[in-house]
Amino acid sequence: MIGFLQNLIDAVSLGSIYALTALGIGLLFGILRLINFAHGDYITIGAYALIVPSADVTARLLIGDLPLVVMTPLICLIVVVAALLSDVLVFRPLRRASSPTLMIASFAVSYIIQNGVMMLYGARPKAVDLWSGANTQILIGDLRVPMLQLIILVVTLVLMTALTLFLRKTPYGIQMRAAAEDFRMATYLGVRGNLVIGLAFAISGILAAAVSLLYTTQSGSLSHTMGLPLALFAFVAVVVGGMGSLVGAVVGGFTIGIIVTMLQAYLPPELRAFRDAFAFAFVILVLLVRPAGLVPSRTSFERV
Amino acid sequence: MRDFLIRHQTPALLVAGLAVAAGLGVLTGNETVQVTLTEMFIRLVVVVGLWVFIGNSGIISFGHIGFMGVGAYAAAWASAEPGFKQIMLSGLPVFLQENQYPFAFAIIGATLLPALVALLLGIALMRLSGTAASIATFAVLMIVNSVYANWDSVTAGSSSIIGIPTVVGPWVAVGFAAGAVIVAYLFQVSRLGLMLRASRDDEVAARASAVEVRRMRLVAFVLSAAIAGAGGGLYAQFLGILTIDPFYLGLTFITLAMLVVGGMSSLSGAVAGVFAVTIIVELLRVAERGVSLGAIDIGLPLGSQEIGLGVLMALILIFRPNGLSNGRELVWPRATPAAKALAGRTLSPELAGDAAPSP
Numbered sequence: 001m002i003g004f005l006q007n008l009i010d011a012v013s014l015g016s017i018y019a020l021t022a023l024g025i026g027l028l029f030g031i032l033r034l035i036n037f038a039h040g041d042y043i044t045i046g047a048y049a050l051i052v053p054s055a056d057v058t059a060r061l062l063i064g065d066l067p068l069v070v071m072t073p074l075i076c077l078i079v080v081v082a083a084l085l086s087d088v089l090v091f092r093p094l095r096r097a098s099s100p101t102l103m104i105a106s107f108a109v110s111y112i113i114q115n116g117v118m119m120l121y122g123a124r125p126k127a128v129d130l131w132s133g134a135n136t137q138i139l140i141g142d143l144r145v146p147m148l149q150l151i152i153l154v155v156t157l158v159l160m161t162a163l164t165l166f167l168r169k170t171p172y173g174i175q176m177r178a179a180a181e182d183f184r185m186a187t188y189l190g191v192r193g194n195l196v197i198g199l200a201f202a203i204s205g206i207l208a209a210a211v212s213l214l215y216t217t218q219s220g221s222l223s224h225t226m227g228l229p230l231a232l233f234a235f236v237a238v239v240v241g242g243m244g245s246l247v248g249a250v251v252g253g254f255t256i257g258i259i260v261t262m263l264q265a266y267l268p269p270e271l272r273a274f275r276d277a278f279a280f281a282f283v284i285l286v287l288l289v290r291p292a293g294l295v296p297s298r299t300s301f302e303r304v
Numbered sequence: 305m306r307d308f309l310i311r312h313q314t315p316a317l318l319v320a321g322l323a324v325a326a327g328l329g330v331l332t333g334n335e336t337v338q339v340t341l342t343e344m345f346i347r348l349v350v351v352v353g354l355w356v357f358i359g360n361s362g363i364i365s366f367g368h369i370g371f372m373g374v375g376a377y378a379a380a381w382a383s384a385e386p387g388f389k390q391i392m393l394s395g396l397p398v399f400l401q402e403n404q405y406p407f408a409f410a411i412i413g414a415t416l417l418p419a420l421v422a423l424l425l426g427i428a429l430m431r432l433s434g435t436a437a438s439i440a441t442f443a444v445l446m447i448v449n450s451v452y453a454n455w456d457s458v459t460a461g462s463s464s465i466i467g468i469p470t471v472v473g474p475w476v477a478v479g480f481a482a483g484a485v486i487v488a489y490l491f492q493v494s495r496l497g498l499m500l501r502a503s504r505d506d507e508v509a510a511r512a513s514a515v516e517v518r519r520m521r522l523v524a525f526v527l528s529a530a531i532a533g534a535g536g537g538l539y540a541q542f543l544g545i546l547t548i549d550p551f552y553l554g555l556t557f558i559t560l561a562m563l564v565v566g567g568m569s570s571l572s573g574a575v576a577g578v579f580a581v582t583i584i585v586e587l588l589r590v591a592e593r594g595v596s597l598g599a600i601d602i603g604l605p606l607g608s609q610e611i612g613l614g615v616l617m618a619l620i621l622i623f624r625p626n627g628l629s630n631g632r633e634l635v636w637p638r639a640t641p642a643a644k645a646l647a648g649r650t651l652s653p654e655l656a657g658d659a660a661p662s663p
Contacts, residue, residue, distance in 0.1 A: 094622060104564055108618045111614040112614035114610075119606065243436055276446055276447075276450040277446075277450040277451045280447045281443075284428045287431070287432060287436075288431065291432050291436075292433075
């Protein structure tokens with residue numbers, strides 16, 4: 001029982017990371033119909049922004065050494081700027097392009113960022129020690145919970161609540177929801193398209209920055225492809241949850257986190273290496289039963 | 305005969321172009337040129353396979369490099385030396401372990417196995433809407449990668465399969481490239497291809513006209529996986545040594561870039577894109593290596609090749625969304641208007657939605 005609870009906590013904390021990533025991707029998809037491959041690379045940018053740019057193997061912290069209250073906004077700012085830049089340079093000229101074209105364009109952006117990071121920082125993974133104090137364990141009854149997992153959970157809940165409040169209560173949030181519902185109609189009614197899209201990119205940048213800080217603290221290493229697996233799992237989470245629904249993205253993220261952790265824990269040892277294959281096969285099975293995802297959204301059906 | 309050629313001038317011209325390229329390459333007698341050409345023709349097979357699905361259905365697939373990997377391993381299982389297979393690949397069926405099959409047999413295996421895998425996965429994937437299906441094809445790539453990287457007794461895991469006869473040179477590769485172009489063309493002009501493109505241009509209208517969209521997509525998915533798998537089989541018998549690492553995102557990106565640069569809505573575009581991207585990548589590679597002037601080396605930093613390709617792809621998408629071919633097929637310049645109309649009927653200029661000009 002304790003073992004299962006322990007696994008469940010792991011699953012929820014991994015699921016939180018996927019859910020935050022999926023939320024950033026789902027937000028842009030809702031408004032722009034853009035599947036943003038570069039989202040994972042925003043996470044990479046946030047993580048690499050912590051250290052001194054050099055091709056050395058050992059990483060020296062630069063921004064990462066600053067106090068938390070300075071570091072966090074700074075990293076958010078850098079990632080938001082990167083996200084907005086990719087919008088202005090690539091996605092804005094493609095506003096009227098079809099969904100597949102946008103997807104390929106974001107694939108190109110992702111490829112450029114990855115190789116750019118590699119050029120600046122070298123191809124070898126680097127070890128970073130960011131905030132190692134967070135790895136101490138807390139005893140709750142018989143449960144040993146790493147503090148970091150609680151922090152991840154709290155940060156995720158705070159960010160999700162903040163996003164929900166923003167979308168429901170503020171004028172900009174309401175405009176964004178209107179744009180997600182029907183972009184063209186919303187612009188006819190006075191919603192400024194580029195402003196709303198810029199906001200969506202900025203918010204997804206903030207979410208990516210949060211993930212990069214949490215994930216780097218947890219893994220303790222950097223590599224130029226570190227964002228990729230996160231983005232891929234998050235994509236699948238978005239599809240499993242139901243495209244176009246933010247609740248779906250979160251549900252999908254937690255579902256994937258739980259599937260992956262439970263497979264890791266309960267697969268027989270000789271099959272454990274195939275964990276990802278089982279996870280994705282399971283996802284395909286879920287989609288067979290529910291092609292529109294777990295939380296189908298009204299806007300996910302293409303309008304005639 | 306003349307009418308036949310005029311009617312089918314696009315594949316005829318493409319095949320002739322391929323043969324000329326191969327001939328010129330062999331005439332140079334330069335080893336490096338021939339290796340580059342062979343690799344280009346193999347990629348052409350894969351890109352044409354990719355086009356059969358993407359070009360006709362309008363759904364981007366990121367999973368076909370997985371099928372290429374499945375094909376490559378199938379060819380390796382059939383053709384690698386029995387001595388190696390009995391020691392390293394003890395999980396293979398006995399008939400594969402004990403025999404070394406000829407090239408033709410290996411390629412048939414490399415075509416059929418990916419087609420079977422695509423059929424099984426496609427039944428699930430093709431139920432999804434276009435965008436969701438695109439993302440789900442990523443799952444295919446990752447499943448293949450995870451299984452082949454870890455199933456040690458059958459794939460040698462992270463070490464490589466060696467002792468595959470290297471029988472593929474420029475002529476064999478160009479032969480298969482021509483074959484792929486012809487198969488893709490026949491699919492394009494077939495009833496199935498027409499129905500699938502109708503669903504690409506307007507899914508609702510196609511459905512209303514009794515096109516079974518899912519089934520058409522599945523047929524194209526299986527056929528394109530078979531062609532990509534054949535490309536993988538060629539690749540295995542070209543390199544002679546095989547690991548799963550090359551069959552991942554890097555190659556996925558390059559093949560998609562070829563399709564986008566050439567223009568993914570026409571077969572000629574797919575072929576043109578392979579040529580254009582290969583030339584650009586080779587030029588960038590030379591620039592990366594740099595020239596030495598006395599003690600100083602002048603060259604682009606490592607990684608410029610990849611960044612250059614990414615930037616090129618983004619520029620093409622923004623400024624020429626239908627690629628170099630602009631969605632048209634290759635026709636002889638002085639063809640009669642009737643023939644033009646005939647050739648023009650088989651293509652439709654843009655993927656749905658691309659038609660609107662950028663603001």
